[in-house]
Amino acid sequence: MAKLKAMVDPALCDAGMCDNGVCAALASCPHRILKQEAPGEMPFVAGNASLCRGCFKCLAACPAKAIKKIES
Numbered sequence: 001m002a003k004l005k006a007m008v009d010p011a012l013c014d015a016g017m018c019d020n021g022v023c024a025a026l027a028s029c030p031h032r033i034l035k036q037e038a039p040g041e042m043p044f045v046a047g048n049a050s051l052c053r054g055c056f057k058c059l060a061a062c063p064a065k066a067i068k069k070i071e072s
Helices: 024-028 057-061
Strands: 004-008 067-071
Touching: 024 057, 057 067
Parallel strands: none
Antiparallel strands: 004 067
16 A cells, blocks of 8 residues: 655745745654755755655645645
8 A cells, every 4th residue: 555755846845935945844844854955945855755654744834835745
């Protein structure tokens, strides 16, 4: 059975919508799988996406609605 994971949609991500360009979803992820190299840059799922537990707290925190559920 496929498991749902979080994925950042680059077409929707606008880091300028987040406070000081720091991704709002980063702090909401209890497993710290989202990373951002610098303020204003697009966040990404770091390392092994299988670390995502599917809680989707990041999805709720993203003001641009740029984080999507995907099957893996």
